[in-house]
Amino acid sequence: GENVEQHPSTLSVQEGDSAVIKCTYSDSASNYFPWYKQELGKRPQLIIDIRSNVGEKKDQRIAVTLNKTAKHFSLHITETQPEDSAVYFCAASQNSGNTPLVFGKGTRLSVIA
Amino acid sequence: ETGVTQTPRHLVMGMTNKKSLKCEQHLGHNAMYWYKQSAKKPLELMFVYNFKEQTENNSVPSRFSPECPNSSHLFLHLHTLQPEDSALYLCASSQDLYQSHNSPLHFGNGTRLTVT
Numbered sequence: 001g002e003n004v005e006q007h008p009s010t011l012s013v014q015e016g017d018s019a020v021i022k023c024t025y026s027d028s029a030s031n032y033f034p035w036y037k038q039e040l041g042k043r044p045q046l047i048i049d050i051r052s053n054v055g056e057k058k059d060q061r062i063a064v065t066l067n068k069t070a071k072h073f074s075l076h077i078t079e080t081q082p083e084d085s086a087v088y089f090c091a092a093s094q095n096s097g098n099t100p101l102v103f104g105k106g107t108r109l110s111v112i113a
Numbered sequence: 114e115t116g117v118t119q120t121p122r123h124l125v126m127g128m129t130n131k132k133s134l135k136c137e138q139h140l141g142h143n144a145m146y147w148y149k150q151s152a153k154k155p156l157e158l159m160f161v162y163n164f165k166e167q168t169e170n171n172s173v174p175s176r177f178s179p180e181c182p183n184s185s186h187l188f189l190h191l192h193t194l195q196p197e198d199s200a201l202y203l204c205a206s207s208q209d210l211y212q213s214h215n216s217p218l219h220f221g222n223g224t225r226l227t228v229t
Contacts, residue, residue: 004155032213036220043117043203043220044156051214089156093212100146100169101212103156 002027004092006104013080014112021107023090024072030092033066033073034101039086047088048075080111116140119204119221126194127229134189134224136204142219144210145187147179150201150223162187163210194228201225 003026013019025033031052036044050057050064050073057064061080066073073092077084087108091101117138126132138145147159161169162181176198178190187204201223209216 009153034212034217036218043222045220046217049214049217091212099211100158100161101218105153105155 002030002092002099002102004090004102004104006090006107008107009105010108010110012110012112015080015082017080019077019080019084019109019111021075021088021090021109022072023074023092023104024070025092025102026071027092028068028071029094032093033064034091035064035075036089036091036103037086038089038106044089077109080109082111082113085109085111117204117206117219117221119202119224121224122222123225123227125227125229126191128194128196130194131190131192133191134202134204134226136187136189136221138185138187138204138206138219138221140206140208140219142206142208143184144207145181145184146205146207146218147187147189148203148205148220150203156203160189161210168210191226194226196228199226199228 006023034049037047038044061078063076087106089106090104093099093101120135144163149157159173160179165181180188203223204221205218207216207218212218
């Protein structure tokens with residue numbers, strides 16, 4: 001089955017700096033990679049996702065990159081703001097909808113003002 | 114506001130108690146899920162229901178018993194739990210079984226369970 005590793009487990013950055021969170025996956029059949037953000041005491045929310053027919057996707061200050069050959073994908077947050085502080089989870093599954101999402105352990109991002 | 118509502122938000126129970134967690138989704142989704150979230154561990158999928166039929170049980174101990182009376186409601190019945198069962202229990206739903214770009218996962222706010 002799929003296994004998703006996520007690094008780092010904690011990350012502190014100064015406000016305005018960039019943050020990068022990396023994930024690797026094991027199943028070469030996986031082709032759907034969403035990212036969820038969970039603020040303290042709140043539910044995880046989908047912030048961006050990428051499918052394997054795309055190498056990079058951007059949404060304002062957030063971007064995801066995917067390297068299928070190396071089986072890793074990353075979340076990039078630019079110009080970080082205090083409200084970006086949260087736990088971020090990566091996940092992987094097959095876009096066909098035949099397999100459940102497998103999540104990474106999460107990265108706690110702290111943006112220091 | 115979330116389309117997936119969970120009650121209660123917090124629950125403290127003894128190991129001999131019986132309690133139930135409730136989840137309701139107002140999104141018209143066909144699939145519903147129970148996840149367990151423990152500190153420093155990945156989100157663990159417990160149960161999956163599609164059109165109110167259980168499609169997956171991830172080797173969850175029998176002290177956790179799910180119930181899905183219809184596509185909008187999901188329960189998790191708890192009995193004789195252990196302290197290590199203390200965690201945040203998240204309900205989620207999606208349009209179709211499992212997830213894709215067209216059928217992302219929507220979570221509720223969770224129930225924080227403490228077993229004493």
